[in-house]
Amino acid sequence: MSQLLYILYVFFLIYFLSISFIYILLLFFAFFGSVRRLYEAKFTDFDLLSKSYLTIPVSIIIPAFNEELGVVNAVYSALNSIYPEFEVIVVNDGSTDRTLSILKEEFDLKIEDIFYQRSLPTQRVRSIYRSDKYPNLMLIDKDNGGKADALNAGVNLARYRYIVNTDADSIFHRRGLLRISRIVNTDPGRIVAIGGQLRIGNGLDVEKGKVLYKRLPRQLVAKFQVVEYLGSFLGNRVGWSELNSVLVISGGFGMWRKDVVLELGGFTIETTHEDIEMTFRIHEFFRRRKIPYRILFLPDPIVWTEVPDTWRGIFMQRRRWQRVVNEVAWRFRRMFLNPRYGTTGVIGMFYLVVFESLGPFVELFSYVAVILSYIFGFLSLQLLLLFLVVSFGLTAVIRIASVFIEQYSFRTYPLRSLPRLFLIAFFENLGYHQYILLARFVAFFDFLRRRRTWERIERRGFREEYQRR
């Protein structure tokens, strides 16, 4: 039995080492990618880009379902973008709160009989509004059909070649769109989708969509996510982008070529989240037909987003995210280790299945096995502690390295925030990480039960004038 346990330990160790090796490799790619983008941005004439007739116009789509707390700021922040030509389309997805009335009042929205091409099927559109204050702001009021359905309604109305999807609780950086289109403009024929960094906005002071003051969030759960987001968005996704195998363009911010979205039949309502599914569908479509394409993920911070700040909220969110991972892994299983799909099939899908989909099982099992081994005397305290040091330490290495990339490239947080970020990186593994693992573990059973629900996560909105009124 003890030999069996030792083999298990070896297995766990190899598993942890290989996942850490992949993360560290991605971090290296991400570091060099970030530095390259940093220099590119440094020597880009943003002034020219912001005025040029040739900067690709975009349609920003903001789906909103019961988002009365954050939607006004989100819309203002999109409208405040420094960009030559763009439109903002808010889609009220059958909200039952004051989302519609607040927007109508704030932006002077008037009903307009716009007859748009219903290229993608959606739930019934009740009315279309246009703002008297901002001619490039429109609102679609429709029956509830979920985020993907709302996005499809927005795509139907969108006029421009590229569409941007974002959330109604996100705040755009003023130059966010320019930073993205700087890359798109170099190769609009091949770049079909592009994502950017989401930074955590809990704790920001925001007024009419403008960020007045940046600070780390107050709640511990949100603080953990600051470091976690740096790891997954900056470390992980930028790394994948260098391999042209971005696994997900986040629903928080993504720019898609409209013709490709239409060609693929729009965002699907068959999976819980539409973003990762669409990313994989694009990979599959282009790789199968051997059409050159690129899906990129930029290290540049593009939007601030509000994350759950309660333990219950984060549990529900991660459970849902993991369910989507499982759904996508199953839906695109034919790509698994299939050389026809290039790096996405061989490396990307392998990573998704082995480390993302099955990861929670192996990790939780390893914790349970190691602790039980210690309790029943098969493992010395010394070895148990060493195991934990290696396992926790490797995660901390990845997190701190991500903080380094952020500091080197964008310097978002001041020096005094660094000790706190390090502490968060260390302590993330003492409870938070395992809690998230549990949520991910439970998600597997949700997937088996084909659960599709999207639980409501309580929003607080950004701190600003609007709410004090």
Add this chain to the structure above:
Amino acid sequence: MKILKKIKDEKSPDNPFLIITAVAGLTTDSFANFVLILALIVIGIIVFLVLLNVAQKIVGNYLERREQEMREEAATRIRLFLQAPNQPDHREALRSYLNHIDIIEMASEALSEVEQDKLRQLFIEIGAGHLLEQQARQARRKWQRVQALLLLGWLGSAENILVLKEALNDEDSDIGYAAAEALSRYNSEIAYRMLIDTLNDENLSRSRLAAFIESSRFKNVVPLLIDRADNSKPAVRFWIAYLLGRTHDPSALTLLSKMADDDSADVRASACEALGELGSKKASPVLQRKLRDSDWPVRSHVAKSIGKIGDDELIPDLLPLLHDPHWWVRQNVTLTLERFGKKSVPYLKELLRDRDRFTRNKAAELLGRLGIISAEISKLSGTESEAGAAHDFLVVVGQAEALRIIEDEALSSTNATIQSRLAAILGEIGSQRSLPVLEELHHSNISTVRRSANQAIERIRGAA
């Protein structure tokens, strides 16, 4: 516990698992040692990364502060130099920035063109061009080369133009773009010619190059563009036509009119778009003819351009394109009609009765956007004849499926006469979709509105 004891006893030399662990080189002790070493390595990396982070932050902050100070100091020295350009002390003070021309460039951003020219002249005299040329050719790091090229653009010296020409053809596109951007900062015919010729390059994005060409400081560009308009590559001709349009120079009209008949549909579309950019009604005959082009992208750009030149006499020619099979053509026609504003209203009113649903819808949409429908609704409270005419108009609008404005107004209006007449209109239009609105009006406090809504509901249900 007995079972556990039994499991513990299994640890004998004959146990097959031992063979596996032995093959892997992992006996109990060596395994523990291995984990220990690993843990130490991990701790070491963490300590290293933490120190690296802190060091990077401190050094980064210092460098940022230092750069800011240097910029402020440079701005002071530049000010002194501009006050007395011939004073040797002031010239000497700026000479120390020979290796930091980027600081000078940044510090000079707020200066006028004349002042910047004086500054550039000084740096050319003290050999900045030569130094930057060396960096642009020999720097080990690519981004240093990029920076040197961009600074050469700021300097704008004719002597350095060759190095930029070389860089345009560099294998690395970042170097090529930097050279193109630098050339666009030259106020020189030669630089402009080089830029146009770069459009032949297949490795660089032509749209990005066109953006640089368009932003060039050199202004007398039309003859140079005309000179290159017979390029054999359609993609180049496309961008030449685009650039000619962006000059807004009427002297490009003849050539663009000719290009509107190019073999390539892309070039024709670009030329038609450019004719619109010129904003001259002299382009009307060409645009009128091209409305019947066999390729839809051309028709779509023509529709847009007619709006830009503002020739309302072409509205009747534009209207048949509302039936075009291509959405973008129809869309651009409606945008142009909107641009013509009130002038297109009579035509739009006629189109409300068109046989094509899209055309009816679009006409109603535009009338709504132009404020005509709201104006007609307000006439419902006017004289009998006014109200009667408005009534008939709104029925036609509603039959074109533009019900929302009428319904919205019926619910939100504070005028009881308007509300009741709108209810009657909704009844006459007879759409089932209006029933929820009419039901709501049916609960109004005002008896005339209630009655009117009730009659409308009965009429719709009766018809169903």
